[in-house]
Amino acid sequence: MKRALHLCVFVCVGWVLWPLGSVEGSKSRVYSEGLHQLSLLASSKKEVRERAKAYFRKHQARGVSVLMLGFRHHKSFLVRKAAAKLLVTLKPKTDTFLVQMERVVRHGTSFEMRWGTKILAASGPTGRATVKRLLKAKRREVCKYAALALAPPKASNASKSAAKKKMNASLKARRARRKRVFRKLSRRMILSLIAAKGPSSGNPIMNVIKGNSVYSKNLDAALRRSSGVAVSKHTNKARKKTQRTRRGSGRVASGGLGKTQQQNVQVVLGRAKIFGGLPRNLVKRVFHRAIRKFEGCYSSKLGRSKKTFTLKVAIKSSGRVMFVKSSKHASKYAAVVSCLQRQTTSLRFPAAKSASLVIVHQPITFTRKNAKNPTVRP
Secondary structure (H helix, E strand, O other): HHHHHHHHHHHHHHHHHHHHHHHHHHHHHHHHHHHHHHHHHHHHHHHHHHHHHHHHHHHHHHHHHHHHHHHOOOHHHHHHEEEEEEEHHHOOOOHHHHHHHHHHHOOHHHHHHHHHHHHHHHOOOHHHHHHHHHHHOOOOOHHHHHHHHHHHOOHHHHHHHHHHEEEEHHHHHHHHHHHHHHHHHHHHHHHHHHOOOOOOOOOHHHHHHHHHHHHHHHHHHHHHOOOOOOOOOOOOOOOOOOOOOOOOOOOOOOOOOOOOOOEEEEEOOOEEEEEOOOOOOHHHOOOOOOHHHOOOOOHHHHHHOOEEEEEEEEEOOEEEEEEEEEEOOOOOOOHHHHHHHHHHHEEEEOOOOOOOOOEEEEEEEEEEEEOOOOOOOO
16 A cells, blocks of 8 residues: 555656656757857858857747857857857847846956947847946946947948949049040140141151052041141240140140139138147147148139138047038038038047047138239230
């Protein structure tokens, strides 16, 4: 009777504990399979890597711990980086994981700080709140990587490529037009040389062709369509100190250009107002070096009177210009203002001592004087 009772108790306990054992066994199998898939994340074959990533997406609840283990302790750097990228994609949001990752960021290496802050920032509002707490950490590296993780994302590659395509299209159009003009001018020059008169009867090219027993009527037929070539026996040099091409009276004559007047543009830099940690002499030196660039922004619409443009320049601590604004004449002389902004954005200032922005208000004045020796009309 006792034996039968013991047998019944043993069967009942086994029946109760059997599912628990099967669950633990399945967990261990998933864990061992996860370690195997973890090593495949650094495979040279793309198909193998994609299958490993699909496995972790399918078993996300238990695969996060395996990825965390690979992120921290795996021997291969490629596996650690792949695990970190996959954790950013999976966005785990459990409290246990966030606490563990915060501890890793505070006391880990530079690699763990960099990717740990990215993983926390991608985990949602709770993770971003954790990253904000890390901004007050004692280690400077932790604060730096936390600030980078909270920074707004950069412009997408699609917008960059669209702007690049637009720029390439305009550049190609300019190059094609330049090539057409050069080809037209070179063709005229060749025809002018062919039509030039020599000391003997006919021109030199015709004499050479006749000497080689080539029919001259073919050349006449080839040159029948050409026009605009003028031939003269007299020569006259153009005067110097002119800014345009005059109508020549020599052997080759070309069409005239429009009337222009020699001008002298002067750019005067006013006293700048500086708010920040940059010395005045360094700012003045950078702007004085760019005076030639500013002179290229002159437009005839400005007239003879003085026009002053005040530029508001925001400079980062690294010395690069963040943005440029103009407080005067922004709408009336839009082309001049945009040119000044473009030239000022390309300037590079010395690095500031403080980490905050430096604001500079720089007045730029354009003046114009007529030349003493105006161009002689043809």
